Each structure stands twice: as C-alpha cells, then as structure tokens.
Amino acid sequence: MKSTFFTFILLLPICLSCQQKPTEKITIATAANMQFAMKALTEAFKEYHQIDCELIISSSGKLTAQIKEGAPYDVFVGANMKYPEAIFQSGLAAHSPRIYAKGKLVLWTMDEEIEVSLDILSFPEIDHIALANPKTAPYGIAAMDVLNHYQLIDQVKEKLVYGESIAQTNQFITSKAAKIGFTAMSVVLSPEMKGKGKWLEIDPSTYRSIDQGVVLLKKEGKDIKDAQLFYDFLFSSEAHKILNDYGYLVE
Known part of the structure; x- marks a missing residue:
C-alpha cells in the first residue's frame, strides 16, 4: 500500500501538466521578467492552436546554462540578446535569435x-x-x-x-x-x-536597451513545428497587444 501511495504522488505533477498528448505540449524556457506576460501569451496561443505550453522560469543566465547542459526545452525566451545569441553560437538553435520586445x-x-x-x-x-x-x-x-x-x-x-x-x-x-x-x-x-x-x-x-530575444531550439529526432508556431506567434499582432499591455515596447 505504501509504495502505491508514493507512486501516485510522484506521477501526479506529470499528469496535471499533460492535459493533451505529450507531442502536443511545448516547453518554453522563460526569463523571469516575462513570467506574467508569458502566462497571458501562452493562454492566447492555446486558444488559437490547442497546444499546451509548459513554462520553466528562471534567470536568462541560468536557463542558458541548462540548455547547454541538455535541458529538453523547445523555445528560449530571454531577457536580452546576449544569452539567446550564446545558444545560437553554440549550435543549439534552429536559427539566429530575434528581438521580440524591449523591456x-x-x-x-x-x-x-x-x-x-x-x-x-x-x-x-x-x-x-x-x-x-x-x-x-x-x-x-x-x-x-x-x-x-x-x-x-x-x-x-x-x-x-x-x-x-x-x-x-x-x-x-x-x-x-x-x-x-x-x-x-x-x-x-x-x-x-x-x-x-x-x-x-x-x-x-x-540604462542600456533591454532588447529581449527569443530563439527556437534544435530538437534532434523531434518535430519542432509546434514550437515554430509559438515562435511565430510571438511576432503576431495579438502577441504584440499583450506585450504592450505589460509595458513592453514592440516594433
């Protein structure tokens, strides 16, 4: 009985975070300044595409270190361009980073x-x-x-x-x-x-311009089309409206 109870406890967080098939969920490594805005963005994105998003929130530097160590993230939303550029230079990005907003x-x-x-x-x-x-x-x-x-x-x-x-x-x-x-x-x-x-x-x-960058991460053996959809969504008029509401500058 005891082992069954602990198995349930261990599995519960996984079940709660996977409302759909695992292939329909993308994992977004998000700079902490974007914590609240990203919640609104992912909710809007899900309405459009019916794809769940899991957020990993930390400092840009720590997230960069985790990605270089092999963390299984799909998109990295940084608080500047330095760290997304470092990911690209390390060969871990599908393409060069872009500025999605200024903080x-x-x-x-x-x-x-x-x-x-x-x-x-x-x-x-x-x-x-x-x-x-x-x-x-x-x-x-x-x-x-x-x-x-x-x-x-x-x-x-x-x-x-x-x-x-x-x-x-x-x-x-x-x-x-x-x-x-x-x-x-x-x-x-x-x-x-x-x-x-x-x-x-x-x-x-x-203070120096806080040019916040996003980069799509390479995923060997995994289709990145859902992550690409979210990446593209960040540059949509809907996303820009949300970012403006949260005090970001967008072009």
Missing part, C-alpha cells in the same frame, strides 16, 4: 510611507535595495547602469541585495525584506501585482 525598468516599493525616487536610495531609512543578480539577469545589469549613471553606487553598494532572478527580487520587495528595489515594468502591470505598492518608471536613457 522597461522600474523602482518599486511596498512601503506606503516611501515616496519613490532615486534620491531616496541613499537615505539611512532605506536599509536594503533589491535587484536581480547582474551576473545572470539583464534587468540586474540595467539596475546597475542606473546606479552608476546617477553616481549612487558608492553610497548604496552595502545596501544591495541580489535575487537570482527578477522573480526572487520581486519576493524581496513584496515581502518587504527589501524596502525598495528594481524590477521589470511587466511585473507591476501584471494582474497579479497591479495596484500593489508604488513604483517609478526609470528613464530608459540611463
């Missing part, structure tokens, strides 16, 4: 007593400032660009706390483990977070 950076707090501004970052009452790890997350790189642009880095470097991705950074902010932090505009505009806390859009001229 925007915001400063966000859950503390209602704080008036959000860059100046406040150096104030004594701000003890922790959250941002994604700039070694693996493009939005973390953008946040560091901003701190350097405004010559704040020396004043705040001891306050910085790094999330492994935007998702963990958001946890620091929403839990108030950090009084304030940098995140993607798509997060604060998402249905899950809209109206929570206060935020300030950062001047895009103060």
Whole structure:
C-alpha cells in the first residue's frame, strides 16, 4: 500500500501538466521578467492552436546554462540578446535569435510611507535595495547602469541585495525584506501585482536597451513545428497587444 501511495504522488505533477498528448505540449524556457506576460501569451496561443505550453522560469543566465547542459526545452525566451545569441553560437538553435520586445525598468516599493525616487536610495531609512543578480539577469545589469549613471553606487553598494532572478527580487520587495528595489515594468502591470505598492518608471536613457530575444531550439529526432508556431506567434499582432499591455515596447 505504501509504495502505491508514493507512486501516485510522484506521477501526479506529470499528469496535471499533460492535459493533451505529450507531442502536443511545448516547453518554453522563460526569463523571469516575462513570467506574467508569458502566462497571458501562452493562454492566447492555446486558444488559437490547442497546444499546451509548459513554462520553466528562471534567470536568462541560468536557463542558458541548462540548455547547454541538455535541458529538453523547445523555445528560449530571454531577457536580452546576449544569452539567446550564446545558444545560437553554440549550435543549439534552429536559427539566429530575434528581438521580440524591449523591456522597461522600474523602482518599486511596498512601503506606503516611501515616496519613490532615486534620491531616496541613499537615505539611512532605506536599509536594503533589491535587484536581480547582474551576473545572470539583464534587468540586474540595467539596475546597475542606473546606479552608476546617477553616481549612487558608492553610497548604496552595502545596501544591495541580489535575487537570482527578477522573480526572487520581486519576493524581496513584496515581502518587504527589501524596502525598495528594481524590477521589470511587466511585473507591476501584471494582474497579479497591479495596484500593489508604488513604483517609478526609470528613464530608459540611463540604462542600456533591454532588447529581449527569443530563439527556437534544435530538437534532434523531434518535430519542432509546434514550437515554430509559438515562435511565430510571438511576432503576431495579438502577441504584440499583450506585450504592450505589460509595458513592453514592440516594433
């Protein structure tokens, strides 16, 4: 009886994620800033094509490492072009990456007593400032660009706390483990977070353009037509409307 129970527990997550035949599901490795927008995109995609999508959410750097180590993903939706380009240069992509959107950076707090501004970052009452790890997350790189642009880095470097991705950074902010932090505009505009806390859009001229890239991955011995459908869908007018709603720039 005990072994039967554990077998059921082990199989349950697999059964829940496979509503259709395994061949009709695509696995999308998604940069954490796209977590909420990607949910909306995959729901719209399924309405059109009746194909399920499984999302693997992490930082672009970690996802790139996983793909190079053989992770069975079908599409990689990155937070910049660097990592999708690295996948292409490694010979793991069906073709070169394309920019599907440009991201925007915001400063966000859950503390209602704080008036959000860059100046406040150096104030004594701000003890922790959250941002994604700039070694693996493009939005973390953008946040560091901003701190350097405004010559704040020396004043705040001891306050910085790094999330492994935007998702963990958001946890620091929403839990108030950090009084304030940098995140993607798509997060604060998402249905899950809209109206929570206060935020300030950062001047895009103060950080390098967050050109977000997507690449279709090679799958030896597997038909990639479903993954190609999703890749193409990202550049459709329907997808562009969703991306715009989440604060992304699209061409």
